Amino acid sequence: MKNRFIGTCIVAAVGAIALSGIVLAEEKPIVIGFAIAQSGWFAINDEGGIKAANLAIDELNAAGGILGRKIEAIYADTKSDRAQGAKAALEVLEKGADVVFVDLDYDMGAPAALEASKAGKISFSIGAEDVKMGAQGVGPLAFTSGPAAQLEGAAMAEWGYEKKGFKTAYILTDTLIEYNKSVCYGYEFAAKNLAGAKIVGRDTFKNGDPSIVSQVTRIKNLNPAPDVIMLCTFTPGGGAAVRQIRAAGIKTPIFASIAMDGNHWMDAVPNLSDFYYPVHGSIYGDDPRTAVNDVVKKYKAKYSAEPPFSHAFLGYIATTLYAKAVERANSTDTKKVVAALESPDGIPTIVGPYAFSHDLHIQDKFSFPIMSIQDGKHAVMDSWTTKTPFGIKELLRKGE
Amino acid sequence: MMMARRFSIAECLARNASPIVLCGAIALIVIGTALANNAALDRTVIEALIRIVYVVGLYIFVGNSGVISFGHTAFMAIGAYATAWQDCCRTTKPLLMPALPKVLLEATVPPPLATIVSGVVASLFAAVVGVAIIRLSGISASIATFAVLAIVNVIFSNWDSLTAGTSTLVGIPNYTDHWFALLWAVIAIFAAHFYQTSRFGLSLRVSREDEVAAKASGVSIFSQRLIAFVISAFFVGVSGALYAHFLGTISVDAFYIDITLLTLAMLVVGGMNSLSGAVVGVGAISLLIEVLRQSEHGFALGSLTVSAPHGTQEIGLGVAMLIMLIFRRNGIAGNQEIGWRLSRFLAPQLQRSSKVTEDY
C-alpha cells in the first residue's frame, strides 16, 4: 500500500517536473536574427522587407506562434558594409538566433550568410535574386525568398510576345551590377524559345554616366524601330536613361525590371507612358491576389505608408517560409528545417506556392503581376507566369 | 675613439628599435584578443591587421617617394582575385571563371602559398605599369595611378569569364586568423624598415626632399621609385589576399574609391613620412571607427540603452579626422619613428637619427 502511494507520488513528481520542463521549453521563443542594413546608403533598400517581415511575425504571434512558441526578432546593423555584415551575423548568432535573415541583395548579404552557414544555421535572404544565395555559392544552408533575376527578363519577353505581339527588341543593359546583367540575360534566353522573336541590337551604359546620348542616337538610328526596348537598370541611372530616351522623342514601349518600381523617380519623366515592368506584388493595392492587397492594407495601418518597393513582400514571404518549415519539421533543428524547406510539397505564400529543392534554393519560375505606367500613373495591367525553363547553368548566366 | 666593428646586441636593437616596438605593441594586442575569445573583437582586430599590411605597403612607396598614389587599391584587387583564381570554390570555379587556364581550374593552392603568389602577381603588374607611369612626377603621377585603378576596376568588372565580373565570388577558404594576419603585419613592418634604412630607401627619400639635388647626387629617381613601387605593390597585393581569405567573398566594387580614401586617410593622419605613422594611423582610425560604432550600438546605463543616432559613426569619423589633421599637421607620429629615444639609449654611438627633416 505504502509503496504504491510512494510510487504514485514519485511518478506524479517526475511527471510534474517533466511537464513543467515542457511548459518552460514551450515558452522559449524562436529567434529570427536580422543581420541587415539599418544605417548607411543601403538601409532604405532593406527597410520595406524588414518592416513586412515584422508584420508577418506579429500575425504569427497573434495566432499563437509556431509550435506554441512566440517568434522574436533581434537586429544587428551591417551599416551597409560587408565586413560589418559578417560581424552583425556573429552578433545575432551569439544572442541565440535560430536563423539569420540577411540583406535583400546577394552581394551585400553574402558575408553574413557565410557566417551563419559556418555556425550551422540557416540563412535566409529577404529577397536576393541570385542563385548563389544557395548551394552553388554560399552553401547548402542558404536560402532566398526571391525569384531568380533571369525570370524577370523572361517574364517580360514572354508577356510582350504573347500579349503585345512584340517580336523585335533592343536591349540596353546597365553594367554596374550583376542583377541587371542577369535580367537581360533572362530576356534573351526566353526570346530564343519564341518563334520569330529577334534581338535587333544591344548596347550598354553604366549607372551614373552623365549622359547616354550615344546610346540614344543608336536607338534613334534603328530602322525599322524595334517593337520594344528592354532596359535592365535601376535608379538613379534608370531614371536618367528613361528621361533621355523619351526626351529624344523615342516613343517605343519600354520594358524594365522590378528595380524600377516605386514613385520616387517619376518626376524625372513627366507623363511617362508605355512603360512596363514585372513586380513581386503590387504596392498600390490593386494586385490580382487578395492576400497581397491585405498585406498592403496591414502594412499601411501599421507604418502609415505603403511599402516602398515590391521587394517588401519578399521579407514577409521569407518569414512565412521559415515559419511554415519549422512547423512542418516540428523543430528548429537546422537539418530538419532544411529538409522541410526542400520538400517537393512546396510552401504556400501570399504570392503563390514556393518550392525549393536540394539543388535550388531560389525560385526558378514565378508569377509576376505586370505593372504599367501610363501618363505617370502606376497600375497593374496583367499577370504572367514564366514558362521558359531555367537550369543551374542559365541561372549562373553560363548557359549558351 | 675608434669603434670596434663587432656585433653588439644593443646596437642591433637600437638600429631596429622602431619596428621592434611597433610589432611588439601589435603582438600584445593580438595576444590580448586571442585570450578575450570574443568573435566580433577578433574580426575587428584582423581587419585592422590587414589594413596595416596595406598601409605599410602604401607607405613604402608614398612615404619614401613623396608621390601620392591613388591607385594602390588596384594591387589589392589583383591580389584578391589572384587568390580566388588559386584557391576558390573548387566545384564552381570552372563554371564561374571558364577563361582561367586548366592548371588553375583544377588546382587548389594552399592558402599560405596562394597569398605569397598573389603578392608576386601584384608586383609583376606594378613593374609593368610602373615602367610607363613612374617617369611622371607630382600630380601627373597621382592622376596616372588613379587611371590605373580605374582601368583595373573596369576590366575586372566586365571580363566575366575571367573574374566572374560584377558577381560576388564565394568559397574562398577562411584562412586568415589573427596569427596569420599578425605574421604578415610583422613581415610588412620589418620589410618597410629594412627598405627605408637601406641605400635604396635613403636614395629615394633624398629625392622626396629635393628632386634636383638628388639627381645631381647621382640618384636615378626613376629606378628607385620603380623599386619602391614594386615592393609596395607586393604587400598591398598580399593585403588583398589576406582580405579574400578573411571575408571568404570578394567582389570588384569593394576595391575602388572607398578603400582608397580610407587607407590614404590612415596614412596621412598617422603621419605620411614615417613607418610608425603608417601603423599608428591605422590603429588610431580603426579604434575610432569601433568606438563610434559602439556608440551607435548603445551602452547600457542602468535599465536604459543610450545610443547615438544612425550616421554618427560616419560623420563622427570625418569630423575626428579633420580635427586630427588640423591639430597635428604632420600626422600623429609627426615625422618621427617610435622608438628612436630607445635606440639613443641603447646605442648612443649611432649618430644616425631616424628623425627626418621637418617640413615647414
Added chain:
Amino acid sequence: MMISALQILVDAISLGSLYALATLGVGLVFGVLRLANFAYGDFITVASYALIIPTAGATVEIVIGRWPWPFLVIAVAGVVVILSLASEYFVFRPLRTAKPAVLMVGSFALGYIIQNIIIVVYDGRPKAVGLWPELGEAIVLSGLRMPRLELLIIVVTLVLLGALVLFLKASPFGVQMRAASEDFRMARMLGVRANTVIGTSLVISGFLAAVVSLLFLAQVGVMSFNMGVPLMLFAFVATVIGGMGSLTGAVVGGYIVGFASILLQALLPEHLRTFRDAFVFVVVIVILVVRPQGLLVPRAARERV
C-alpha cells in the same frame, strides 16, 4: 552614314561641354591655386539636394525646385556659396600651410561628412526632380539632333570661361590669385590679402558647382547622394591633362575626356563597349606620358633650376 558621323561629333561636343563646365570649377581652384578640393563632387550634390526638402514619407517636397529659373539659380548658388565659405573657414584655412597630401585628405573627410549628412537627412534612395523638361526637346537640323539643353551647356561653358579668363587676366584680383598660388607666403608679404583671394576663389568655384549641378540634373532628372563624384573625378583628370594653371586648358581637358567617351561608345564593337571607361583612362595615361605637364601649359609653370 554621313549623318551618323556628324551626329557622333555633335554628341561628343555635348558631353564634352558638361565635363568642361565641371572642370572649370575644379580647374579654378585646383589648377590655379593648387588646392585639391575632393569635396567638390559633394558640393555639386548639395546644389541639387537644395531643390528639395525631406519629408517623412517616401517622396520629397520639391520647394526651391519649383521657383522660376533666375530665383532658383540664385538660391541654389547661394546655398553652395555658403557651404564653400563654411568649408574655407573650418577646413581649408586651418590647413592652409599644410602639405598638399594633408589638404587632400582633409577635403576627402569634408566630402565624406557631407555625403553622410545627406544620407541621414534624405535617405539613400535617389530622388527625382524633373528640372526644366522643356530643355530636353531637340533642335533638328538636316537630320542632326541637338537637344536644347546641350546647346545651353555649350553656351554657358564658353561664356563662363570667357568671363573667368578675363577676370583673371585683366583684374587685379586675378593677378593676386596667381601670385597667391605660386608662393603664398611671399604674396602675403607683398600685401596680397591671400586669405580673401583664396576665399573668393572658393566662392566662385562654388557658384560654378551649382551651375554644373543644375544643368546635370536637367539632363538626368534624378539625384543621388553621390551623383557629383563621377563628374568630379573626370574633372580632376581633365584638369591635369589639360594643363595645370590654365583655365582654357581645363576646358580643353574636359572636352577631350567627353570626346573620348562618346567616340569610344559610338565606335567600339559591342563586346568591347563595356570596357569604354578603361579605354578612356588609357588615353589619359598616354596623354600624361607624352606631355606630363598637360596640353596647354602657361609659361610660368615649368620649374626652372
